[in-house]
Amino acid sequence: xxxxLVEDDPDLGPAIAKALRQEQxxxxxxxxxxxxxxxxxxxxxxxxxxxxxxxxxDGVTILTEWRAAGRTLPVxxxxxxxxxxxxxxxxxxxxxxxxxxxxRIEELTMRLRALxxxxxxxxxxxxxxxxxxxxxxxxxxxxxxxxLRLTAxxxxxxxxxxxxxxxxxxxxxxxxxVYQGDADVGSNSLEVIIGRLRKxxxxxxxxxxxxxxxxxxAGAAT
Amino acid sequence: xxxxxxxxxxxxxxxxxxxxxxxxxxxxxxxxDRRLDANLALMASAVxxxxxxxxxxxxxxxASLDAEPGWRWRLDAPGRAIGxxxxxxxxxxxxxxxxxxxxxxxxxxxxxxxxxxxxxxGARPLEGHDRAGAPIHARQTTMVTxxxxxxxxxxxxxxxxxxxxxxxxTPLLATLAALGTVLGLAAWLQIRLGLRPIRRxxxxxxxxxxxxxxxxxxxxxxxxxxxxxxxxxxVHDNDMAxxxxxxxxxxxxxxxxxxxxxxxxxxxxxxxxGQVDRIDATIRHHLARARxxxxxxxxxxxxxxxxxxxxxxxxxxxxxxxxxxGATVSPALIVGIDPADLDELVGNLIDNAVRxxxxxxxxxxxxxDRRVALTIVDDGPGIPAAxxxxxxxxxxxxxxxxxxxxxxxxxxxxxxxxxxGVLTLADGVDGxxxxxxxxxxxxRH
Numbered sequence: 001x002x003x004x005l006v007e008d009d010p011d012l013g014p015a016i017a018k019a020l021r022q023e024q025x026x027x028x029x030x031x032x033x034x035x036x037x038x039x040x041x042x043x044x045x046x047x048x049x050x051x052x053x054x055x056x057x058d059g060v061t062i063l064t065e066w067r068a069a070g071r072t073l074p075v076x077x078x079x080x081x082x083x084x085x086x087x088x089x090x091x092x093x094x095x096x097x098x099x100x101x102x103x104r105i106e107e108l109t110m111r112l113r114a115l116x117x118x119x120x121x122x123x124x125x126x127x128x129x130x131x132x133x134x135x136x137x138x139x140x141x142x143x144x145x146x147x148l149r150l151t152a153x154x155x156x157x158x159x160x161x162x163x164x165x166x167x168x169x170x171x172x173x174x175x176x177x178v179y180q181g182d183a184d185v186g187s188n189s190l191e192v193i194i195g196r197l198r199k200x201x202x203x204x205x206x207x208x209x210x211x212x213x214x215x216x217x218a219g220a221a222t
Numbered sequence: 223x224x225x226x227x228x229x230x231x232x233x234x235x236x237x238x239x240x241x242x243x244x245x246x247x248x249x250x251x252x253x254x255d256r257r258l259d260a261n262l263a264l265m266a267s268a269v270x271x272x273x274x275x276x277x278x279x280x281x282x283x284x285a286s287l288d289a290e291p292g293w294r295w296r297l298d299a300p301g302r303a304i305g306x307x308x309x310x311x312x313x314x315x316x317x318x319x320x321x322x323x324x325x326x327x328x329x330x331x332x333x334x335x336x337x338x339x340x341x342x343x344g345a346r347p348l349e350g351h352d353r354a355g356a357p358i359h360a361r362q363t364t365m366v367t368x369x370x371x372x373x374x375x376x377x378x379x380x381x382x383x384x385x386x387x388x389x390x391x392t393p394l395l396a397t398l399a400a401l402g403t404v405l406g407l408a409a410w411l412q413i414r415l416g417l418r419p420i421r422r423x424x425x426x427x428x429x430x431x432x433x434x435x436x437x438x439x440x441x442x443x444x445x446x447x448x449x450x451x452x453x454x455x456x457v458h459d460n461d462m463a464x465x466x467x468x469x470x471x472x473x474x475x476x477x478x479x480x481x482x483x484x485x486x487x488x489x490x491x492x493x494x495x496g497q498v499d500r501i502d503a504t505i506r507h508h509l510a511r512a513r514x515x516x517x518x519x520x521x522x523x524x525x526x527x528x529x530x531x532x533x534x535x536x537x538x539x540x541x542x543x544x545x546x547x548g549a550t551v552s553p554a555l556i557v558g559i560d561p562a563d564l565d566e567l568v569g570n571l572i573d574n575a576v577r578x579x580x581x582x583x584x585x586x587x588x589x590x591d592r593r594v595a596l597t598i599v600d601d602g603p604g605i606p607a608a609x610x611x612x613x614x615x616x617x618x619x620x621x622x623x624x625x626x627x628x629x630x631x632x633x634x635x636x637x638x639x640x641x642x643g644v645l646t647l648a649d650g651v652d653g654x655x656x657x658x659x660x661x662x663x664x665x666r667h
Contacts, residue, residue: 009480015487053476080479081472082506084532084569085562091535098539101483102502105490114542 001116001159002026002177004048006036006062007078008055012101016049016078019105024139024156025112026180033057040066044173045073046116049108052079052090060093067094074115078103113137120163127162130218132201134162143201150200153178157193161206161216170213224413228406235402239395246387251359254378258361259345261287261376265297266365273299273369280304292379294358300370350377359383419443423450430457468562471512478505510566510633522664523564525555525587525594532569533585540576547576549585555594558664559641567637570630571598571657578602579654593643593660601654610647634659 003020007013008031017029028043030036033056040048040062052059063075074097077090082100090098096119097111117125117136127134133142141148141158150158156178160169175190194214198206207215264287268280275297287295288306296305348360360377423446429435430453437457438450482502489495526549533547557564575583579600588595634657635645643660650656 009484012480012484012487015484019487019490080476080483082475082479083472083562084535084565084573087539087569088531088535088565091538092531096538098535101479102486102498103483105487 001046001112002044003028003112004036004039004043004045004073005029006033006048006054006059007031007051008053009051016105016108020109020112021180023105023109024152024159025109026156026177031055033059033062037062037065040071040073041069044176046177047074047076047112047119049076049078049112050095052077052081052086060089063090063093063095072119074119076108076111076115078108110137113139116163120165122163127165129162129165129216130205132162132205132216132218134159136163148200150197153193154197154200157190158197158201158216161214165216168209168213168215172213174213224410227409231402231405231409235398239391239398242394243387243391246390247383250383250386254359254383255345255347255361258359258376258378261293261295262345262361262363262374265295265374265376266363269297269299269365269367269372269374271367273367273372275299275302275304287376290378292356292381294352294377296373296375296377298373298375299367300372305375348375348377349380352379356381419446427453467512471509475505475509510636521558521560522556523559523561524553525557525564525596525661526551526553528561528564529568529572529585529587532565532572536569536572536576540573543576543579545576545579546582547572547585548582549587551585551587552589555587555589556664557594558662559637563637563641564661567634567659567661568596568598570634571596571659574598574630574634575600575602575655575657578604580652584651589663590660592663594663595658595660597656597658599650599654599656601651604650604653604655605647631657 001024003025005013005017005020005027007016007029010031013029013031017027020027028039028045030039033054035056036048036050036054037057039045050059050063054062059077059079063077066073066075075095076097076099077095078099078101079086079090080101087098096115099108099111113136114125117127122136125135125137127136131144132148133145134140135142139155139159141150141155141162157174160174160177171190178190178193194206194208205216205218207217209215264283265280268276268283270276280297287293294306297303345361345363348362349357350360351357357380358377359380359382360375362373362375365372365374419442423438423442426435426438430438437454440447440450440454442450479502482498482505486495486498486502489498529549529551533549537545537547559567572583572585575598579602581601583598583600586597586599588597631645631647638645638659638661641662643662646658648656648658
């Protein structure tokens with residue numbers, strides 16, 4: 001998952017980013033409202049975590065502008081303001097979820113996974129593709145009913161493909177969802193990861209769409 | 223105060239009466255004195271320079287001297303005395319009164335012309351009584367003659383002075399008494415009428431305090447207009463202070479919660495994380511209480527839209543719970559609670575119900591006379607009757623990370639009681655809980 005994290009607190013922002021990265025998310029941490037609004041407009045994220053009190057531009061304004069511009073990016077508001085009026089105002093502005101500080105990282109991860117899953121059009125938490133089963137809330141993969149062991153990078157690629165099931169993910173999108181910033185790609189190039197995944201789940205499930213990207217499909221497997 | 227002013231009026235009237243009686247008495251006495259002095263002059267005209275009495279002359283003037291009953295005269299010459307039948311007992315007049323002579327100045331100079339030969343001291347007033355004991359007023363003068371001093375005395379009954387004074391004073395006192403009564407009534411009426419705008423102002427202030435009016439009408443008598451404007455300014459300042467207090471509470475929450483959130487993340491999995499949870503619970507508890515203690519009542523908030531948006535919000539927040547939330551709330555209901563307080567109160571109750579329900583939650587609003595009973599029913603495990611009193615006690619289950627019924631219910635109860643309502647717990651559907659709060663209906667303006 002590629003997450004836009006908008007949080008101006010110099011301690012909390014990096015702490016959340018670190019925790020989310022441990023949960024296999026790719027996180028862009030932004031501490032300024034204007035920059036955040038711009039990134040949300042131009043980059044492709046799976047979800048945004050938005051603090052309400054921001055320098056430059058406050059969270060509700062950013063959200064209102066995104067929604068007015070037709071951006072469907074799932075947004076979770078993360079705020080210290082825990083009054084019901086604040087929550088109502090957040091939802092009115094177009095928020096998809098609301099979490100008050102302090103919170104547990106597990107809860108934030110769960111809520112983000114649910115947001116991304118629903119945004120991808122999956123109502124159920126269990127996503128099936130041929131012999132492959134993905135528990136979207138816990139992040140567990142099963143192949144033919146047995147747990148599938150994956151490295152972090154493999155998991156990032158396969159979960160993105162699973163959520164986008166049957167749809168093509170462009171190569172660039174996939175890269176952005178897999179690599180955190182200036183991470184050393186080196187021997188772990190996307191092609192290498194795809195190759196390793198094909199060895200684990202069978203060569204036919206991941207289809208290369210020439211000139212565009214990849215897609216996960218059960219059609220070829222059956 | 224009215225009694226005091228009445229007493230003052232009475233005292234003033236009594237003093238006025240006494241003063242007028244004194245002045246009248248002096249006037250009447252002066253008149254009588256002039257007549258007595260005239261009698262003295264008549265008597266003097268019957269005394270010759272050498273002290274002989276002109277009997278013929280005396281007989282002529284005697285008719286004048288005895289003209290009125292009770293009037294007396296007396297002539298004491300050396301060796302003989304003549305006068306009215308009864309003897310007079312004369313007190314010696316006060317020393318200073320000898321100086322004040324009622325005679326016009328020219329009468330005091332016998333050398334000019336004319337018969338009376340009064341001495342330089344002139345006539346002096348005397349008080350005494352006759353044989354029967356009736357008080358008399360007398361004038362006395364001494365003539366110096368060749369044979370010695372001749373003392374002339376003319377007297378009139380004191381009664382002659384007192385009677386006209388009394389007859390003049392009686393209608394005067396009656397008039398004064400009537401005047402006093404009218405003045406008292408006028409004062410009473412003036413106070414009542416004068417205080418009427420103040421009573422009206424007091425009633426309007428009470429309406430403002432109870433939330434029935436937003437501000438005091440400044441269309442007041444000139445004297446009260448400034449007061450009404452000042453009161454409006456005070457109400458406005460109060461509102462501002464309330465808003466500031468709320469903003470401060472929210473700012474405090476924000477300021478504290480972000481570092482607490484950082485601590486919570488960094489201590490995840492650490493045994494010390496429990497302390498962070500306690501800090502968070504304490505902040506939440508006290509901030510919610512602070513908010514609940516500054517509720518404003520001078521507002522009108524439509525109930526149905528507030529509940530609808532809360533249901534939508536909570537349904538999204540708790541989408542993992544798959545609970546259906548229904549509501550039966552008349553769109554006509556308007557409650558006298560600040561929108562933020564209403565959100566907090568009802569939001570906590572609905573959220574509580576959704577978290578504990580198995581399949582559905584229902585909200586019903588039932589208007590009564592001046593209140594509306596809002597009931598939130600769930601089909602969850604409920605709270606055993608024996609523990610219900612405990613459930614709304616502040617601090618219950620505060621130590622738990624996922625706060626139970628307690629926290630939300632305690633806040634809802636505080637807010638309800640702040641608006642003069644009560645929160646009651648009863649059995650819901652299939653053993654669930656039914657929470658009922660009575661909210662004030664907004665007054666029509």
